[in-house]
Amino acid sequence: MEKEKVVYITGGSKGIGQGIAQFLLQKDYRVAISGRQLSAVEQAAASMQGSQSRILCLQSDVRNPGNEKEAVTKIIDKWGRLDVLIANAGVGVFAPIEELTYDQWNQTIDTNLTGVFNSVKACVEEIKKVKGYIITIGSLAGINFSPKSTAYNASKFAIVGFSQALMLDLRQQDVKVTTIMPGSVTSHFNNHVPSPEDAWKIQPEDMGQIVYDLLMMNPRTLPSKIEVRPAKPLVKK
């Protein structure tokens, strides 16, 4: 059954998106992954284990609704269906309000909030046809405030509201919606360079496991909002 299913992951060129793509590929899903630069997406795909013919590489900037529509058209042209959207692409900019620029504010909101809207709008009619699933990658920053986080907190609080309202609309049409709110995950987020010191964090493949478990859940049950944190926090010396 999974062999037929098609998953579209925005921001699949690294970090959490790539980890989810890799996990689902090994569970026999067909995965379409996107990012702003096709070369980065193709490089990520080439590094994945599994059948390359089950990966579709797409260039799409989620801030551009036309890009997202085009991405979905390419998925349908290739595979004829779209079962799952993982709206994952996101950025983090952290600065006190005096230093946060208008460009940084706009990039954060346009990517993390409007980008998710653009992806959902582009996918929703196809996903309805197969009674599929939409998963948004929120953050614990969608429920917890931090200093220097006005833009990021605003975008992630909004994603919780967006996703829960979307869930109430689409559950009437047999489409499930879940927002996953992770804490620290090893990735390239905010220009981080992954290192062995990240071993205490959630790993990208763990995010893949969570997505897979959601997709496997019986049709009558919907975990609509999931908080995920490292089992053991880093103890700062």
Ligand SMILES: NC(=O)c1ccc[n+]([C@@H]2O[C@H](COP(=O)([O-])OP(=O)(O)OC[C@H]3O[C@@H](n4cnc5c(N)ncnc54)[C@H](OP(=O)(O)O)[C@@H]3O)[C@@H](O)[C@H]2O)c1
């Ligand atoms: N890492 C954490 O601790 C953590 C915790 C909670 C939530 N999150 C959330 O997890 C999601 C993924 O982040 P990550 O940690 O995996 O960071 P990452 O390693 O920096 O990956 C971010 C991904 O998003 C893509 N992206 C960024 N802007 C984009 C745009 N405008 N259009 C299309 N793709 C875009 C990037 O691709 P290109 O740069 O190639 O375009 C990349 O594939 C984000 O929504 C983030 O807020 C992360």
